Amino acid sequence: MTLQRRLLILLAAVLVLAGVGAVAVVRASSRAEEKNHERAGGPRITEGRISLAPGDGGRRIVFRNMAWGPHRDELATVPAGQPQGERTASGVSCLRFFAAAGTGICLKAVKGGVQDSYRAVVLDDHVKEISSHPLAGIPTRARVSPEGHLVAWTVFVGGDSYAGTNFSTRTSVLDLRTGKYDASLEDFTVRKDGHTYRAADMNFWGVTFAADERTFYATLATGGKTYLVHGDLVERTLTTVRENVECPSLSPDGTRIAFKKRVAGAPEDAPWRLYALDLASGTETPLAEPRSVDDQAVWTDDHTVVYSLPGDFGADLYSVPADGSGAPVPLMPSALAPSFLG
Numbered sequence: 001m002t003l004q005r006r007l008l009i010l011l012a013a014v015l016v017l018a019g020v021g022a023v024a025v026v027r028a029s030s031r032a033e034e035k036n037h038e039r040a041g042g043p044r045i046t047e048g049r050i051s052l053a054p055g056d057g058g059r060r061i062v063f064r065n066m067a068w069g070p071h072r073d074e075l076a077t078v079p080a081g082q083p084q085g086e087r088t089a090s091g092v093s094c095l096r097f098f099a100a101a102g103t104g105i106c107l108k109a110v111k112g113g114v115q116d117s118y119r120a121v122v123l124d125d126h127v128k129e130i131s132s133h134p135l136a137g138i139p140t141r142a143r144v145s146p147e148g149h150l151v152a153w154t155v156f157v158g159g160d161s162y163a164g165t166n167f168s169t170r171t172s173v174l175d176l177r178t179g180k181y182d183a184s185l186e187d188f189t190v191r192k193d194g195h196t197y198r199a200a201d202m203n204f205w206g207v208t209f210a211a212d213e214r215t216f217y218a219t220l221a222t223g224g225k226t227y228l229v230h231g232d233l234v235e236r237t238l239t240t241v242r243e244n245v246e247c248p249s250l251s252p253d254g255t256r257i258a259f260k261k262r263v264a265g266a267p268e269d270a271p272w273r274l275y276a277l278d279l280a281s282g283t284e285t286p287l288a289e290p291r292s293v294d295d296q297a298v299w300t301d302d303h304t305v306v307y308s309l310p311g312d313f314g315a316d317l318y319s320v321p322a323d324g325s326g327a328p329v330p331l332m333p334s335a336l337a338p339s340f341l342g
Contacts, residue, residue, distance in 0.1 A: 042067050048088040050077040052099045053125035059342040064097050065089055066314040067334035083332045092127050096139045099339040101148030107139030120153050136170050141296055145209035149177050152207035163269050171204040191239040206247040206296050210254055217248045247296040255279060258297040258305045276322050285324040300340050308336050
């Protein structure tokens, strides 16, 4: 064996050992950070099995864990009655997530290349991948229909905030029964003020599904205004319902929508307040959360909504009554994108 070959082998061995050492240091650092977070009052986290199946494990919350450490960004679960208790982490990482009736949608980053790419991954009730779809931009919203047959997601394809006007979104809907994929709601027929409407500046986001697996609601932005739109997947239509409604979330009984509304006098970078809209009467009720909420709220039942606000580790979850009474209550620290199952 030549001296040059020996040196090459030695160099390769050194590089391998350096790589192994670096990985070990990163893992040890992550574990130490997680332990420090626990000692500081953060949640205890263990790896284990989680399920999206109805009735499997009782009433529970599945969410994106934001606590620092090796399980950050992973789907985790806690009993609904113990939201600040020990978390079980799945090993499945998501940037946005939602689940219903045994179906999950996970919007995730894919590392590699010059920059990250993103994919929408449909999950079964064991959080195993069913299908995967490339995303055109940065994940921002995700929803599953009550019966688990439809999934929807929204991405930013230009800009990165709803607070201003310089952004562009793309919202897609996938029917898991037929495989029909609507890549963009911009392909639907829009009816505004009783007439067919087309404009180059239309953007849609924040789908929420009704129980009939056909009807949905979303936000339309155009002409510097936002609108609640009523969608029909069979007719492929979107009809404006009300102005100044963003990120709608339909109640389990289908009678009300929780949403964020721009309010006069609020700062430009924090312009929203949470409201609930009664669909039958058109009555709007301001909820008791005084802070600006940039989130698509989630109903825990017909009486309470949950939403995220910025926290020490990215986001914390809060709950508030949907009738305007009471006050906001901290639900879970270091958590995002909750689904209430069981």
